[in-house]
Amino acid sequence: MTTQRIFLALILFLLTISCSSSDGSEGSKFVAVMENDSQVELVEAFVQQPNMEVVELPRQVYAGDSFRAVVSSDGGLLGSIKIFDRSTPLLLIANDLLSSQVAVPIEQQSGVVMMELSITGINWRVTEVIAVKILERPVKVDRIYRTQEMIRIATDGTSYAEEADLRRQQAKTYSAHRYTSEFMQIPVVGEVSTFFGDMRAYENGPPSNSHSGVDFAAPKGTRVSASAGGYVIYSATMPVRGTSVVIDHGSGVFSGYHHLSKVYSPVGAWINAGEYIGEVGSTGFSTGPHLHWEVLVYGTPTDPVKWLESGLSLNDLH
Ligand SMILES: [Zn+2]
Incomplete structure:
Protein backbone atom coordinates (compact mmCIF):
# COMPACT_ATOMS: atom_id res chain seq x y z
CA MET A 1 0.00 0.00 0.00
CA THR A 2 2.69 2.42 1.00
CA THR A 3 4.75 1.53 -2.07
CA GLN A 4 1.71 2.15 -4.28
CA ARG A 5 1.14 5.57 -2.71
CA ILE A 6 4.77 6.57 -3.20
CA PHE A 7 4.56 5.42 -6.80
CA LEU A 8 1.42 7.52 -7.45
CA ALA A 9 2.94 10.54 -5.74
CA LEU A 10 5.97 10.18 -8.02
CA ILE A 11 3.73 10.09 -11.13
CA LEU A 12 1.86 13.18 -9.90
CA PHE A 13 5.15 14.99 -9.27
CA LEU A 14 6.49 14.17 -12.73
CA LEU A 15 3.24 15.22 -14.42
CA THR A 16 3.14 18.46 -12.46
CA ILE A 17 6.62 19.29 -13.75
CA SER A 18 5.48 18.38 -17.26
CA CYS A 19 2.40 20.63 -16.97
CA SER A 20 4.25 23.61 -15.55
CA SER A 21 6.84 23.42 -18.30
CA SER A 22 4.09 23.68 -20.90
CA ASP A 23 3.49 27.17 -22.33
CA GLY A 24 -0.23 26.83 -21.77
CA SER A 25 -1.08 26.84 -25.44
CA GLU A 26 -1.39 23.09 -25.50
CA GLY A 27 -3.69 20.99 -23.38
CA SER A 28 -2.23 19.39 -20.27
CA LYS A 29 -2.95 16.03 -18.80
CA PHE A 30 -2.80 15.64 -15.06
CA VAL A 31 -3.41 12.97 -12.49
CA ALA A 32 -4.85 13.57 -9.05
CA VAL A 33 -4.52 11.20 -6.12
CA MET A 34 -7.50 10.99 -3.81
CA GLU A 35 -7.78 9.03 -0.60
CA ASN A 36 -10.95 7.76 0.98
CA ASP A 37 -10.74 5.63 4.11
CA SER A 38 -9.15 2.41 3.00
CA GLN A 39 -8.28 2.90 -0.62
CA VAL A 40 -6.48 5.24 -2.92
CA GLU A 41 -8.30 6.26 -6.05
CA LEU A 42 -6.61 7.43 -9.12
CA VAL A 43 -8.62 10.12 -10.84
CA GLU A 44 -7.55 11.16 -14.25
CA ALA A 45 -8.88 14.34 -15.74
CA PHE A 46 -8.22 15.93 -19.05
CA VAL A 47 -7.92 19.65 -19.60
CA GLN A 48 -9.25 20.32 -23.09
CA GLN A 49 -7.04 21.08 -26.00
CA PRO A 50 -7.72 24.38 -27.75
CA ASN A 51 -9.89 23.40 -30.71
CA MET A 52 -12.11 24.91 -33.36
CA GLU A 136 -19.25 43.78 -56.10
CA ARG A 137 -22.98 44.39 -56.06
CA PRO A 138 -24.43 45.75 -59.30
CA VAL A 139 -26.19 49.04 -58.55
CA LYS A 140 -28.35 51.45 -60.44
CA VAL A 141 -28.85 55.14 -59.78
CA ASP A 142 -32.24 56.65 -58.95
CA ARG A 143 -32.67 60.37 -59.44
CA ILE A 144 -34.95 61.91 -56.83
CA TYR A 145 -36.54 65.33 -56.79
CA ARG A 146 -36.99 66.27 -53.16
CA THR A 147 -39.91 68.09 -51.57
CA GLN A 148 -39.31 71.18 -49.39
CA GLU A 149 -39.70 68.99 -46.29
CA MET A 150 -37.10 66.52 -47.58
CA ILE A 151 -34.64 69.34 -48.29
CA ARG A 152 -35.23 70.69 -44.78
CA ILE A 153 -34.48 67.25 -43.25
CA ALA A 154 -31.36 66.86 -45.38
CA THR A 155 -29.98 70.30 -44.59
CA ASP A 156 -31.01 71.05 -40.99
CA GLY A 157 -27.68 69.62 -39.81
CA THR A 158 -29.18 67.53 -37.00
CA SER A 159 -31.73 65.04 -38.38
CA TYR A 160 -29.26 62.60 -39.94
CA ALA A 161 -26.83 62.79 -37.00
CA GLU A 162 -29.61 62.25 -34.44
CA GLU A 163 -30.98 59.30 -36.34
CA ALA A 164 -27.57 57.68 -36.83
CA ASP A 165 -27.01 57.93 -33.07
CA LEU A 166 -30.45 56.45 -32.34
CA ARG A 167 -29.76 53.51 -34.66
CA ARG A 168 -26.36 52.86 -33.09
CA GLN A 169 -28.07 52.65 -29.69
CA GLN A 170 -30.74 50.29 -31.06
CA ALA A 171 -28.13 47.92 -32.51
CA LYS A 172 -26.57 47.52 -29.06
CA THR A 173 -29.81 46.25 -27.54
CA TYR A 174 -29.89 42.98 -29.46
CA SER A 175 -31.00 39.79 -27.71
CA ALA A 176 -28.53 36.93 -27.95
CA HIS A 177 -31.39 34.46 -27.99
CA ARG A 178 -33.17 33.85 -31.28
CA TYR A 179 -36.93 34.16 -31.07
CA THR A 180 -38.41 32.49 -34.09
CA SER A 181 -37.98 29.72 -36.59
CA GLU A 182 -39.95 31.40 -39.33
CA PHE A 183 -38.78 32.64 -42.69
CA MET A 184 -38.92 36.35 -43.32
CA GLN A 185 -42.12 37.42 -45.03
CA ILE A 186 -42.89 40.32 -47.36
CA PRO A 187 -44.34 42.92 -44.97
CA VAL A 188 -46.84 44.69 -47.23
CA VAL A 189 -48.86 44.28 -50.41
CA GLY A 190 -47.27 46.69 -52.87
CA GLU A 191 -44.92 47.04 -55.78
CA VAL A 192 -41.18 47.35 -55.16
CA SER A 193 -40.19 50.86 -56.21
CA THR A 194 -36.55 50.86 -55.02
CA PHE A 195 -34.29 47.94 -54.22
CA PHE A 196 -31.60 47.74 -51.56
CA GLY A 197 -28.26 49.23 -52.52
CA ASP A 198 -29.52 51.44 -55.35
CA MET A 199 -27.69 54.75 -55.39
CA ARG A 200 -29.57 57.98 -54.84
CA ALA A 201 -28.91 61.22 -56.69
CA TYR A 202 -30.88 64.31 -55.66
CA GLU A 203 -32.09 66.84 -58.24
CA ASN A 204 -29.15 67.34 -60.62
CA GLY A 205 -26.44 66.26 -58.18
CA PRO A 206 -24.15 63.21 -58.28
CA PRO A 207 -25.07 59.87 -56.60
CA SER A 208 -24.60 60.47 -52.88
CA ASN A 209 -25.84 57.51 -50.85
CA SER A 210 -27.15 53.99 -51.26
CA HIS A 211 -30.63 52.81 -50.32
CA SER A 212 -30.65 51.00 -46.97
CA GLY A 213 -33.79 48.93 -47.52
CA VAL A 214 -36.51 47.95 -49.99
CA ASP A 215 -39.34 50.37 -50.86
CA PHE A 216 -42.85 49.10 -51.53
CA ALA A 217 -45.20 51.65 -53.08
CA ALA A 218 -48.66 51.32 -51.50
CA PRO A 219 -51.56 53.65 -50.71
CA LYS A 220 -51.58 55.46 -47.37
CA GLY A 221 -53.31 53.30 -44.77
CA THR A 222 -52.27 49.94 -46.27
CA ARG A 223 -51.55 47.64 -43.37
CA VAL A 224 -47.95 46.60 -42.70
CA SER A 225 -47.08 43.29 -41.04
CA ALA A 226 -43.99 42.02 -39.23
CA SER A 227 -41.64 40.07 -41.50
CA ALA A 228 -40.71 37.75 -38.61
CA GLY A 229 -41.47 37.31 -34.93
CA GLY A 230 -39.75 39.37 -32.25
CA TYR A 231 -40.01 42.16 -29.69
CA VAL A 232 -40.78 45.76 -30.64
CA ILE A 233 -37.82 47.90 -29.55
CA TYR A 234 -38.93 51.15 -31.20
CA SER A 235 -42.36 52.57 -32.00
CA ALA A 236 -42.10 56.33 -32.53
CA THR A 237 -40.94 58.94 -35.04
CA MET A 238 -37.38 59.16 -36.34
CA PRO A 239 -36.08 62.43 -37.83
CA VAL A 240 -35.40 60.95 -41.30
CA ARG A 241 -37.21 57.61 -41.52
CA GLY A 242 -40.37 59.11 -40.03
CA THR A 243 -42.86 57.13 -37.97
CA SER A 244 -41.28 53.72 -37.50
CA VAL A 245 -41.44 50.31 -35.86
CA VAL A 246 -38.23 48.34 -35.22
CA ILE A 247 -38.36 44.68 -34.18
CA ASP A 248 -35.57 42.68 -32.51
CA HIS A 249 -35.55 39.10 -33.84
CA GLY A 250 -32.62 38.07 -31.65
CA SER A 251 -29.02 37.15 -32.47
CA GLY A 252 -28.29 40.61 -33.89
CA VAL A 253 -31.08 40.63 -36.50
CA PHE A 254 -33.59 43.50 -36.59
CA SER A 255 -36.25 44.58 -39.06
CA GLY A 256 -37.43 48.16 -39.53
CA TYR A 257 -40.68 49.55 -41.02
CA HIS A 258 -40.53 53.23 -41.86
CA HIS A 259 -42.43 56.31 -43.12
CA LEU A 260 -45.60 54.88 -41.52
CA SER A 261 -48.77 56.92 -40.98
CA LYS A 262 -49.81 54.90 -37.95
CA VAL A 263 -48.24 52.37 -35.55
CA TYR A 264 -50.18 49.71 -33.65
CA SER A 265 -47.54 48.16 -31.41
CA PRO A 266 -45.89 49.64 -28.31
CA VAL A 267 -42.27 49.08 -27.31
CA GLY A 268 -41.84 45.77 -25.52
CA ALA A 269 -44.72 44.03 -27.31
CA TRP A 270 -44.14 40.57 -28.72
CA ILE A 271 -45.10 40.41 -32.40
CA ASN A 272 -45.70 37.26 -34.41
CA ALA A 273 -44.62 37.01 -38.03
CA GLY A 274 -47.40 38.42 -40.20
CA GLU A 275 -49.01 40.38 -37.36
CA TYR A 276 -50.05 43.92 -38.29
CA ILE A 277 -47.84 46.58 -36.75
CA GLY A 278 -48.88 49.78 -38.54
CA GLU A 279 -49.99 51.50 -41.74
CA VAL A 280 -48.19 52.83 -44.80
CA GLY A 281 -47.59 56.58 -44.83
CA SER A 282 -45.19 59.21 -46.09
CA THR A 283 -43.71 60.62 -42.88
CA GLY A 284 -40.07 61.78 -42.69
CA PHE A 285 -37.80 61.88 -45.75
CA SER A 286 -40.32 60.61 -48.29
CA THR A 287 -41.69 61.60 -51.68
CA GLY A 288 -45.00 59.75 -51.32
CA PRO A 289 -46.75 56.86 -49.54
CA HIS A 290 -44.55 53.77 -49.37
CA LEU A 291 -43.06 51.31 -46.90
CA HIS A 292 -39.30 51.43 -46.43
CA TRP A 293 -38.40 47.96 -45.10
CA GLU A 294 -34.99 47.25 -43.60
CA VAL A 295 -33.22 44.18 -42.25
CA LEU A 296 -30.26 45.07 -40.05
CA VAL A 297 -27.55 42.75 -38.72
CA TYR A 298 -25.91 44.30 -35.65
CA GLY A 299 -26.98 47.67 -37.00
CA THR A 300 -25.64 47.20 -40.54
CA PRO A 301 -28.30 47.29 -43.28
CA THR A 302 -28.43 44.11 -45.38
CA ASP A 303 -30.48 43.27 -48.47
CA PRO A 304 -33.98 42.31 -47.21
CA VAL A 305 -34.77 40.46 -50.46
CA LYS A 306 -32.00 37.96 -49.72
CA TRP A 307 -33.84 37.00 -46.57
CA LEU A 308 -36.77 35.95 -48.74
CA GLU A 309 -35.13 34.47 -51.83
CA SER A 310 -32.44 32.41 -50.19
CA GLY A 311 -34.94 30.60 -48.04
CA LEU A 312 -32.80 31.66 -45.12
CA SER A 313 -34.79 31.01 -41.99
CA LEU A 314 -34.39 32.74 -38.67
CA ASN A 315 -34.07 29.20 -37.42
CA ASP A 316 -30.74 29.27 -39.20
CA LEU A 317 -29.68 32.36 -37.31
CA HIS A 318 -28.30 32.19 -33.89
ZN1 LIG B 1 -36.61 53.59 -48.89
Missing part, protein backbone atom coordinates in the same frame (compact mmCIF):
# COMPACT_ATOMS: atom_id res chain seq x y z
CA GLU A 53 -13.50 23.52 -36.58
CA VAL A 54 -15.35 25.56 -39.18
CA VAL A 55 -18.72 23.96 -39.93
CA GLU A 56 -20.26 26.62 -42.16
CA LEU A 57 -18.67 29.65 -43.78
CA PRO A 58 -19.09 31.09 -47.28
CA ARG A 59 -15.90 31.79 -49.19
CA GLN A 60 -17.52 34.61 -51.15
CA VAL A 61 -20.34 37.03 -50.44
CA TYR A 62 -21.80 40.16 -52.05
CA ALA A 63 -21.37 43.56 -50.43
CA GLY A 64 -24.62 44.37 -48.64
CA ASP A 65 -25.46 40.74 -47.86
CA SER A 66 -24.99 38.92 -44.60
CA PHE A 67 -23.69 35.43 -43.96
CA ARG A 68 -23.79 32.89 -41.20
CA ALA A 69 -20.67 31.40 -39.68
CA VAL A 70 -20.86 28.22 -37.60
CA VAL A 71 -17.94 26.62 -35.80
CA SER A 72 -17.74 23.59 -33.55
CA SER A 73 -15.49 23.59 -30.53
CA ASP A 74 -15.22 21.06 -27.73
CA GLY A 75 -15.33 23.18 -24.60
CA GLY A 76 -15.43 26.53 -26.43
CA LEU A 77 -17.56 28.96 -24.44
CA LEU A 78 -17.58 32.16 -26.44
CA GLY A 79 -15.94 33.69 -29.44
CA SER A 80 -15.92 36.43 -32.01
CA ILE A 81 -15.45 37.11 -35.69
CA LYS A 82 -13.40 40.15 -36.62
CA ILE A 83 -13.85 41.47 -40.13
CA PHE A 84 -14.32 44.92 -41.71
CA ASP A 85 -12.78 46.54 -38.59
CA ARG A 86 -15.60 45.30 -36.41
CA SER A 87 -16.26 42.33 -34.19
CA THR A 88 -19.45 40.25 -33.98
CA PRO A 89 -19.99 37.67 -31.24
CA LEU A 90 -19.98 33.93 -31.86
CA LEU A 91 -22.84 32.79 -29.65
CA LEU A 92 -23.16 29.33 -28.14
CA ILE A 93 -26.17 27.69 -29.85
CA ALA A 94 -25.79 24.08 -28.79
CA ASN A 95 -23.27 21.79 -27.19
CA ASP A 96 -19.93 22.52 -28.84
CA LEU A 97 -21.53 24.72 -31.54
CA LEU A 98 -21.16 28.50 -31.90
CA SER A 99 -22.67 30.73 -34.55
CA SER A 100 -22.67 34.32 -35.75
CA GLN A 101 -24.50 36.37 -38.37
CA VAL A 102 -22.10 38.75 -40.08
CA ALA A 103 -23.12 41.70 -42.27
CA VAL A 104 -20.97 42.88 -45.17
CA PRO A 105 -21.37 46.67 -45.39
CA ILE A 106 -22.77 47.85 -48.74
CA GLU A 107 -19.81 50.22 -49.14
CA GLN A 108 -17.26 47.38 -48.76
CA GLN A 109 -14.84 47.26 -51.70
CA SER A 110 -14.68 44.03 -53.68
CA GLY A 111 -11.65 41.80 -53.14
CA VAL A 112 -10.27 39.34 -50.62
CA VAL A 113 -10.69 40.23 -46.94
CA MET A 114 -9.20 38.37 -44.01
CA MET A 115 -11.54 37.26 -41.25
CA GLU A 116 -10.31 36.33 -37.77
CA LEU A 117 -12.27 33.70 -35.83
CA SER A 118 -11.50 33.32 -32.13
CA ILE A 119 -12.83 30.85 -29.58
CA THR A 120 -12.20 30.96 -25.85
CA GLY A 121 -12.50 28.00 -23.49
CA ILE A 122 -11.94 27.82 -19.74
CA ASN A 123 -8.17 28.08 -19.92
CA TRP A 124 -7.42 28.50 -23.59
CA ARG A 125 -8.02 30.59 -26.67
CA VAL A 126 -7.59 29.68 -30.32
CA THR A 127 -7.62 31.94 -33.37
CA GLU A 128 -7.86 31.16 -37.06
CA VAL A 129 -7.61 33.56 -39.98
CA ILE A 130 -9.67 32.75 -43.08
CA ALA A 131 -10.00 34.61 -46.37
CA VAL A 132 -13.40 35.62 -47.73
CA LYS A 133 -13.98 37.15 -51.14
CA ILE A 134 -16.26 40.19 -51.33
CA LEU A 135 -18.12 40.49 -54.62
